[in-house]
Amino acid sequence: MANDKTIKVRLVKGLRGTQARHRLSVKALGLGKVGSVRELKDSPQVRGLINQLHYLVQVEE
Template sequence: MNNKNRIQVVLVKSLIGRLERHKKCAIGLGLRRIGKSAAVYDTPENRGMIKEISYLIKINDN
């Protein structure tokens, strides 16, 4: 897979006080701190996690 199949996600809100499954989605995407970003593969699994925590992240499609 090349760079075209990746999505850049940035955590913009805190994980404190969130549902446990939302915290796990963020960690599964590689997001641990506010302001940090991660490039994840564009798969149905990752799209589902992104949709679940869309209110916590910012998405940059490259």
């Protein structure tokens, strides 16, 4: 209960031309098409994926 914060992650750029590893990370976040949004629990693992994909996603806290 100490960390009940959530963040919204939106895919704002297409995956064409990106590394295969980054495409898998986008899939791990649960994002599919451009414009898709997921509300995820704020954790170090999710933040790590977001930091890796900073050029593809937009984060709303």
